[in-house]
Amino acid sequence: MEKSLFSELKRIGIDEELASKVSASLDPEYNASKKDILVLQEAIMQVQLQSERSYQALSSALHTEIAGVRAQISDVRAEITDVRAEITDVRTEITDVRTEMGSFNRQYITTFLGLITTIISVFVINLYFK
Template sequence: MSESLFKQLKDIGIDEELAAKVSASLDPEHNATKKDLLNMQEAILQHQARSDQKMADMNAKFDAEFKAMNARSDAEFKAMNAKSDAEFKAMKVEADARKAEADARYYELKMESSKIDAELKVKLANAYAELKTEIHTVINRQYLATFGSALMTIASVLAVNWYFNV
């Protein structure tokens, strides 16, 4: 049992001399003294110190890994953010160019439409003027035909009347 305890104490990190003293003090034939208790307490404290050191090492390692991971994450985020900003700016430039092109085409079509509209207005005004002139000409001819017919009727009535009265 003594060798097994000694080996176990060595495995958990207790130094060889203290492990031998603790193993010897737990021998059933050995009378326990105050010094044995102090050896046990020292073994416990050494084990506690090693555990604390391992925990501190693990925490330091974890903190270092966490900081490295956080730094990588921040770098990746900044890279993605920069890439996203660049893509957005490129898309905005492209959209602005397309909008400018569409605006130019719109104003071109609007000017063309305005020109066609003005030409149509002129043609409609000319056609209306021609129609008015034609209507006045027809009315004037009709007036002359009616007035001429009335004069002919009066002249023929006068001629017939004169013929029979003379």
């Protein structure tokens, strides 16, 4: 049992010397003293310190990732704004093309009606002088 406790204490991050002291003080045939209680408290404090350090590292990494995600969101928002501006430009161009096509249509209708009027007037004049 002493070996497995020693290896478990080392696995959770307690240094080797303190792990051997804690392992020895937890032996059932050993009479504990105040010094042994202090050794156990030191082991608990080391575990708490290690936990606090890992929490701080995790928190720092998380804040870094959050900042990166916020920067990416900002970039995406800027791209969306650019795309919206391009869409507005395309809509304006389409409106211009529609207006121009309508103008062409009116010109063709006017030309066609003028041609028909000319043909009819030539036909009427020919009928009148015959």
